[in-house]
Structures are given as structure tokens and as C-alpha cells.
Amino acid sequence: MTSAFTNAKRQIDDVADLLMAEYPDRKLFKKAVEKLKRPQRVLRKSLSLRMDSGKIGSFISYRSQHNDARGPFKGGIRFHPQVSEDEVKALSTWMSIKCATVGIPYGGGKGGIIIDPKLLSETELQRLCYAYAEFLTPYIGPWKDVPAPDVNTGGREMAWMLEAYERKIGYHAPATFTGKPIELGGSLGREEATGQGGFYVLNEYLKTKKLKNKKTSIAVQGFGNVGFWFAKLAKKAGYKVIAVSDSSGGVYNPKGLDVEKVMIHKEKTGSVLGLYNELTNDELLTINVDILVPAALENAINKENVKNVKAKVILEMANGPTTPEAEEILLSKKVDILPDVLCNAGGVTVSYFEWVQNLHGYRWTKEHVNEELEGILEKAFTEIDNLVKIKKISYRKAAYLMAVKRIIDAMILRGRV
Ligand code: NAD
DSSP states (O other): OOOHHHHHHHHHHHHHHHHGGGOSOHHHHHHHHHHHTSOSEEEEEEEEEEOTTSOEEEEEEEEEEEEOSSSSEEEEEEEETTOOHHHHHHHHHHHHHHHHHTTOSOEEEEEEEEOOGGGSOHHHHHHHHHHHHHHHGGGOBTTTEEEEEOTTOOHHHHHHHHHHHHHHHTSOOGGGOOSOOGGGTOOTTHHHHHHHHHHHHHHHHHHHHTOOGGGOEEEEEOOSHHHHHHHHHHHHTTOEEEEEEETTEEEEOTTOOOHHHHHHHHHHHSSSTTSSEEEOHHHHHTSSOSEEEEOSOTTSBOTTTGGGOOOSEEEOOSSSOBOHHHHHHHHHTTOEEEOHHHHTHHHHHHHHHHHHHHHHTOOOOHHHHHHHHHHHHHHHHHHHHHHHHHHTOOHHHHHHHHHHHHHHHHHHHTTOO
16 A cells, blocks of 8 residues: 555645646746655654653654645644654645645644553653653744644643643743643634534535435444544434444444444443444445545555445545545546545634634634634635536545645745745
8 A cells, every 4th residue: 555645745746737837937836846745844753751660661753844834834643553754744744735725824744653542541641742742842832833633632632742842931832732621722612623624514515416414324434533523413414324433343223323322332331332233344434325434544445445435425534544546446436535635624723713812812602613614614615616617626636726826836935946
């Protein structure tokens, strides 16, 4: 399987040819594209951690700062055994594209530690967050790089990292991290923001296709923060969520699942299994459903399993869940792929609102947050949908076309190429 970063670079190349005609100075444009395919800086450190047993453990950590031509770097921090330099580089590239797609003033960043956090005690995890934030302190800040949660991190980890960062710099700077607990300056609506954003995109898309929600069936791979909120909001609006899964497998009911009940069960038992008929993760990806929502990790739909995918629409809530090879096959079968850089941009958009509130020492209501979020995602969807229709290209190509142009224009205006 090709690496996530190779996929990210290929996605940029795919639109560069289409954009070239808009730039009279082709040499300059080509230089800018090459620059855009390389992160500006990749930080790596082996963090030493005193374990509860008294022994010293060491854990490899990264932060990739991809491109800050449009604003400070922005992106999550992932704790996972599969974290790698290649992965953070890919995810930071996608963050640059995502922020430009929805028009918020950031570049892309991403960080991670190679660790299964379930193997650490709470105090070990806290010390690891402190050590990571201390390492990052010279490179982050409200106008430099603004980290946030990602897979296996959340408000608790952001609070610890903020504490370590502020201790080092000697003053309060809550706008350095987003996704914080409300008590520490987090925004109302951040927890559900990514799922909420995907739900707005789903509604906009279905409006253009004149499909009815009650008849539309949905399967969600990955029942974590993003998958749960998306499924919950979709169910509430009358869509039929027929299957969900987590790393232990999935559950299925053709009549529709009670999404909240599945979450309560998962919180009690640690997995979604037990309440309904069960299916494997591979089966979930290939069941007969209108809309398939990958909301777990990269490369979920790949050239090995794509031929069995029956959904007519893929709504990407995870980052990079469809490989380019799989995408080619799906597009040839006229499957619409609503891309990650649009569908899951709700998270970074509400992070942006959190940063704005922190910089001004102000609090927005949840209604205000959701109203602003809907406005931003509706506008981005309409711009992309218009390009799809005018240029007869895929939704991903349309989003990339818009985003790559915005970033390259900013790079050229700054004289970086
Ligand atoms: P999370 O850790 O809360 O949830 C991940 C879920 O995926 C868990 O339920 C896990 O069991 C499941 N999972 C892992 N491997 C799986 C597999 N092979 N098959 C099925 N399920 C599997 O993480 P999250 O925050 O919900 O993030 C999910 C995805 O969304 C990631 O790709 C992340 O980068 C992306 N994303 C998250 C946010 C956010 O705000 N949290 C924003 C944008 C994008």
C-alpha cells in the first residue's frame, strides 16, 4: 500500500495540471507546487518518561509544520502505535488543504507520539503530555502553531499541555491549544463540531441530489468522537443509521440502530458489540448502504476491498480513508466521494472559533458557534459543488483546486517562491 504522504502529494499533483493555465509564469507555479509538497519543518524527539515502576521509558514524538503561508500552523496531536513521520507529514499536508478549502486563516500542522495510551496510567500519560509540550514550546503559540486533539487525545491532554506550555513561557496563552475543556477556555460546540460539520455537508449534498433523509441509509466505520456525533445527529434528523463499528468489530440492524444506546453500551463495556447482530469491519465497508462513512483511520477503503464497496456515496469523516487507487475505481463506478478536507473540517473550524474567542477573552453561545459553522461549511460546499458542475471533476479535485490555488497565491504574494 502506498504511504499516506505519497497519497497526499499525488492529490496535489492531480490538480496542479488543471491549475497551471491560470498562472502565466509556469516556472514559478511549478516551484510553488514542489514547495507545497514538502512540510516546512518536521520536528522529532525521543521523549524520556519516568514510568510508575521507576523505570525510564522512551517514546518517539513528532510535529510536522506543513505550510504557514495563510496563517499559523494548525492541527491535532495523535497518540497511536501507528504514528510515523510519514503519517504526520501527510496529515499536516491535509490540514493545509482543509483550512484553505473552508477559508479559515491557518496553515497545516500535525503531531503525534508512537504510543498506545491505553498501556499508560493516568499519571504517566500526564507526564508524557508535559514532556511533549515542553519539547514543542519554542515552536508553538497563538501566532505560530496551534495544536488540538486528534485520535486518542482530547480536552484532558490539551489541558495538561497548556499547563506545561504556560509554565515555560510564564504567562497565560490559552489560544495556543484548541479543543480545551470549557473551564480552560474551550468553545461550546467543539466536542461535536466535526460530526456536526459532516452532518451539514451531508444535508447540503442531499439537497443537490433531491434525496429524502428517511429513505437514506448510512453505515459508519469508527465509533469514536467523530463517528458517534455524526451518527447521532444523522439519526436525530431521520436518517437510517444501519451499522457502526469500532476496532473490535461492528453491529448491524437494517431497520436502524439506536445510536445513543450503542454509545452507552460502548462506554460500559469498551466496545459496540453485544446489542445487535454483529459484523466484521470488512463487512461493514461492503454492506448494501446508500452512504458509507469512514470515520476511523487512513486507507480504510483501498484497492483490496474497494471492489466490494456497494455504497453510492462515500462521506469521508476520517482523514485520508480512501486511497487514490480505490478512489479511481469508485469514480469510474460513478460513486460520489465527499472529501475529508470538507466533511471533517467542522473540527478545525470550531477550533478557529475557540482561538478567536481566546484571543478576545470572549465567550460565544453554542447557537452562535453552530450558526457560524453552518455558514462556513455551506459556503465551502456550494463553491466546491459549482466547480464539480462547471469543470466536470470530482468533489475532491474541486476542493483541492480551490485550496491549492489559495495557498499558492499566498506563497507568491509573500515572495516565498
Ligand atoms: P477517536 O479515537 O475518538 O475514535 C476512533 C474510532 O475508530 C474508535 O472508535 C476506534 O475503535 C475506531 N477504529 C480504529 N481502528 C478501526 C478499524 N480498523 N475499524 C473500525 N474502527 C476502528 O478518534 P476521532 O477523533 O473520532 O477521529 C477519527 C478520525 O477523524 C481520524 O481520522 C481523525 O484524524 C479524524 N478527525 C478527527 C477530528 C476531531 O475533531 N476529533 C477532526 C477532523 C478529523
